[in-house]
Amino acid sequence: MLDLILQTCVNALYASSYTALMAVGLVLIFGVMGIINFAHGELLMVGAYVVFFLYATFGWPFPLAVAGSIVIVALIGVLMERALFKPMRGNPLGGLIMSVGALFILQVATVDIAGLGLAKNIPPAYDGSVALFGIETLTLPRQRLIVMVAATAGLVLLWLFLTRTKLGWALRACAQDPEAAALQGISLDRTALIAMVIGAAFAGGAGALLAPIVQVTPYMGHAYVVTAFIVIIVGGVGSLEGAVVASVIFTFFDTFVTTFIDGSTAAILGLLLMLVVLVVKPTGLFGSAEKA
Amino acid sequence: MAHEARLGWLLAFAFACVAPNFLSVSMRDVALYMLLYIVVAQSFRMITLTGDWSLGHVVTMGVGAYASALLVKKLGFSVWIAMPSAALVGALIAYILSFPLFRLKGNYFLIGSFAAGEAIRLTWFKYRDPFGGPTGILRIPAPELTVPGLGTLDFSDWSLFYYLALGFTVLCLWLMWRLERSRIGLTLNAIHWRDLLAESVGVDVRRYKTLAFVIASFFAAFAGAMFSHYLGSANPNQFGLAVMLYVLVWVIVGGTRTFAGPVIGTVLLTALSEILRVVGVDEYRPAIYGIILILTILFLPQGLESLPGRVRDWCARRKGVVPAA
Known part of the structure; x- marks a missing residue:
């Protein structure tokens, strides 16, 4: 029983790593632009497909394929920001509707390029498992370990960027108060672009890293974006630390309920948990009052 | 302008009345969906009148479909009673959900309504009894009407159901139109544009928002019930x-x-x-x-x-x- 609990903890940590990547990206975009990006799951899906093409079809090395996928999805992010979100500054609902349009377009474009058919199964780039903390029964497949390490590295880099660089400060200033930031000479257009690039790159990276582990289909984004919504609501929309902490809390909850009861119960309870948080503390566990 | 508009509605209605004569078989389904979705879209607008955008409205429609199907199949209701009852069930569930949801505004309301809808939809997926799991509920009967002197009208006949749906849609549109012109509708409009001002002159904003949400859900659930009896099935993926x-x-x-x-x-x-x-x-x-x-x-x-x-x-x-x- 102890083994099972420990193993479930490890699985939860793994799940929280990519969930945090998604949630942090969404929060960054919401914080700076005030837009809820409904197409965020589709960015993850595109990231996974790029790995399918580069790695599984063209035979690139896996890390290079992941890098390629991050670049491509970040470019899609640039396009979305400039073409769709920029004209909608100050109109959050308009931005959301734009992202719904982008969601449809990305899904159809993927179906058109890659075909619908069966889910793409991508062979793992790294075989075998590692035993953690010297306990033989406590294992994590190497491929999943890569996801955890890469996601953690990405989050740490983002944290360093936001706290140590001038541009990072500008980004946080915009998230706190766009008008005051603009008065200080910070270009909102530029920070919005950077936020969108980082958000898209994180989503694309998550999709790329997960591609060999999960089933890759044009509609795979839905589940991830729902989870990310729950996480950012629980953590407080607009709070990056909240998003990371809520990712861990939520995935532990979800993984334990899935392991000990079943997956659909976990999904229903997760949504109810979010409704409860919305009712009890609408600004989320870490959100500030004025962001609501 | 008013004359043009009235003429437009009359022309549309006249066209809808004669449409069955020249519709191909494959277009029949489309025509019926169109009629019922008009009710769903119009009731969706009623929620947006107060400035809130719900992403749970299609699930509410599903609540009507499931409720009506279950009332007929499990409890033996007549279809004619089951459909309005299902609409009431939809309104009741909306009323219950309004307590958490209307603590929220704007983007939060949107995500909250989406989450509530997904929770309901996942419940249909999970529980085979009574919701039938992923396959949903099958063999839902179409309504029948026994008219003295005319015999029994069987609405599984497409053109009969079409006129039933047309009558339903026209009635719903008329009711929603009257409602919008009433004091309630004007208040909703006031809330949309100046919620604080409306509140300060004594309008209970939350109550009116809830009212709009519940009424809109009633219409959506009614349309959903019609759907299930037309298609003969209801499953989570339809919603x-x-x-x-x-x-x-x-x-x-x-x-x-x-x-x-x-x-x-x-x-x-x-x-x-x-x-x-x-x-x-x-x-x-x-x-x-x-x-x-x-x-x-x-x-x-x-x-x-x-x-x-x-x-x-x-x-x-x-x-x-x-x-x-």
Whole structure:
């Protein structure tokens, strides 16, 4: 029983790593632009497909394929920001509707390029498992370990960027108060672009890293974006630390309920948990009052 | 203007009355969906009147479909009683959900309503008894009516059901129209534009928002009940996010400012979907919807219904400019 609990903890940590990547990206975009990006799951899906093409079809090395996928999805992010979100500054609902349009377009474009058919199964780039903390029964497949390490590295880099660089400060200033930031000479257009690039790159990276582990289909984004919504609501929309902490809390909850009861119960309870948080503390566990 | 509008509605109604005579078999389904989705889109607009956008509206429709099917199949209700009862069930569930949801505003309300809807939909998936799991409920009977002297009318006949749906849609539209012109509708409008001012003159904003939400859910659930008895089945995938987003597209492209907007949007875009299907590019439909949605928001933010007014303005301006030059 102890083994099972420990193993479930490890699985939860793994799940929280990519969930945090998604949630942090969404929060960054919401914080700076005030837009809820409904197409965020589709960015993850595109990231996974790029790995399918580069790695599984063209035979690139896996890390290079992941890098390629991050670049491509970040470019899609640039396009979305400039073409769709920029004209909608100050109109959050308009931005959301734009992202719904982008969601449809990305899904159809993927179906058109890659075909619908069966889910793409991508062979793992790294075989075998590692035993953690010297306990033989406590294992994590190497491929999943890569996801955890890469996601953690990405989050740490983002944290360093936001706290140590001038541009990072500008980004946080915009998230706190766009008008005051603009008065200080910070270009909102530029920070919005950077936020969108980082958000898209994180989503694309998550999709790329997960591609060999999960089933890759044009509609795979839905589940991830729902989870990310729950996480950012629980953590407080607009709070990056909240998003990371809520990712861990939520995935532990979800993984334990899935392991000990079943997956659909976990999904229903997760949504109810979010409704409860919305009712009890609408600004989320870490959100500030004025962001609501 | 009022005359033009009335003429437009009458023409549309006359066209709908004679339409069954020249519809092909494959277009029959489309015509029926169109009628019922007009009710869903129009009731969706009723929620947006207060400035809130719900993403749970199609699930509410599903609540009506499931409730009506279960009332008939498990409890032996007559279809004629089950459908309005199901609409009441939809309204009741909306009322219960309004307690958590209306603590929220704007984007939060949107995500909250989406989450509540998904929770309901996942419940249908999970519980085979009584909801039938992923396959849903099958063999839902169509209504029958015994008229003295005429014998039994069996509404599994398409054209009979079509006229039933047409009558239903016209009645719902009329009721929603009356409601919008009533004191309630005017109050909702006041809440949309100046919620704090409305509150300060003694309007209970929360109560009116809840009222709009519950009434809109009643209509959506009623339309859902009609759906289930027409199709003979109800399953969770019929009421997923994709359908919700389609309704959102119809309403936004048509325009939410006036009553005609959602009707125009639903009719034109459903017709477009059918054209795309006939041409054989069905798989591009979501992307074409997406492009239309983006172009509408960019260039015609008030929706298609604002087009005639814009053209008229443009002509007037041209006329005004020419003599001056």
